[in-house]
Amino acid sequence: MFRLAHLSDPHLGPMPDARLRDLMSKRMIGYVNWHRNRARALTASWLDRLVDDMRRQAPDHVALTGDLVNIALDQEIAAARRWLDALAPPDRLSVVPGNHDAYVPGALRRASEAWAPYMTGDGAPGVHFPYVRKRGPLALVGVSSARASGPWFATGRIGSRQTRHLRETLEALGAQGVFRVVMIHHPPQRGATAWHKRLTDASRVRAAIKRAGAELVLHGHTHLATRTHIEGPHGPVPVICVPSASNGPGHKRPAARYNLFSIDGAHGAWTCEMEERGFRAQTLEDAGGVDTLARHSLAIPGTPAAVA
Template identity: 30%
Template sequence: MTTLVHVSDLHFGRPAVAERLDALREFIEGIEPDGIAVSGDLTQRCTNREFAQASAYLGSLREIAPYVVIPGNHDIRWLGAVARNLGFAGLLRKGAHNFKYSRYRRHISDDLSPSLEVPGAVIAGLNTAHGISRGSLTKRFRDLGVIGHVKHADIQRVKAAFEAADPGAARIVMIHHNPIRGELSGRHGLANTEQALHSFSDLGTELVLCGHDHQDAVHTIEKGAHGLVISTAGTISNRIKPGRASSFNLVETDEDNLRIIAHSWKKGVGFVPSEDRSFPRRTLSRPT
């Protein structure tokens, strides 16, 4: 059995709640998982102070288990995203691109799309947070800078990570933006959802981890070569949807099954199991 903890949207800054962050770390320490997946939005305002707090917290988690982390839309500097799109003939584009992710890279990681393999599973992290960019534009003005998209180059990163992994390892993709329409928000997080999900499926992905919507949810869909399980983790912060609690997901996988257990915050008690879903693994349809 391989055990992974999937957390998202920590939002260090004013929305962060120390009591819940401490309880989450204690939970992780208690179960000693094989790995930890952190799907973005470490900060609220992308400040150096918030990133320093996030870095210290991730450091405490590293003492328990290896982790893989990607940026979210709150973790990039929007001015850099705008400047990159105004650049001419590449004169400003590279500098603006570096500026956009400069604080994330300084405090968290230079790798925006990292991978992590642990016994029984491989997690291919994929950066979908590009700010205001052509690939993320939609017809809705309120999506500006919030919606993400999957780049072809990052699909190739996923392919390489899967090809290098143990054949029996569960193939997992981690992105920040939710590819399934949120029940409460009514929005997709990705501008190119259909294309991305078909690509993930064709690469043999079994599970997609995401966040962004601040609402825990588990979905199954049929795309491409085979179906996908999509697990959305909620937020640990107080930026919760009405009627929802702070939450994270526990993922368990063995040779035959994939299990996702959502854990929600209960005042005075801590994080308790709130939903438990199991699915048969579809390893027979994996590309060779």
């Protein structure tokens, strides 16, 4: 059995001091939003407790689906690299970037350089998306939807070239009979988020999976706990989102959480159990420890349970 942990959107804080010239862009909006809103909800104390619990569960690998930083200052990107190094070694942690990691033009390039060991495919010379990392029976396929967008927008895009490579990669991996896990920051299903936060070419992702297939899709971005699906060639493919890993109780989004997947079996006979772990508390006053919130058995396309 292979155990995969999924967390997303840590939005690492606190916000470092910024020079005025660094804020002469969309960053000014994010800087003000952090100090007025996000700093109260997204705190390191909840993230640290969640990560401690995750370590105790001893997953074989960790998938992190973006938004490590807030407005992509150079100091934030460097601090995120130190946090990644403390979280897990690169061979046990796979990362894809989110829209906050590409907050302004040039930020994604700097983040990719700083976090390269965690976003480089097996045997690849550098960061290229989609990447592939094989771990046990799994093939983790990292897709980048991160793009710099205009003020008040948090959209993503993967582009035609990455879509073509994604389809070809999934087809090749499908022929190998591995359990394909697609990692992407923005949700690929219809209506998953507001128009100004959507994946603008989500239909491309759906078309690639409809043709080539996948066993599981993991994403973040919405800070919600959702289980939906998109169509694959052999049945519905589970699409799972996890709340922000640093969100405290008592706010409009669910408290900090991660998902733990237990994957077993072989091609045509996969089993996948999902355990949601996080904070049950609805307010800061009654906040307790990290606990199991729910357990689910996911129907994997092509297996007898999914077909029945």
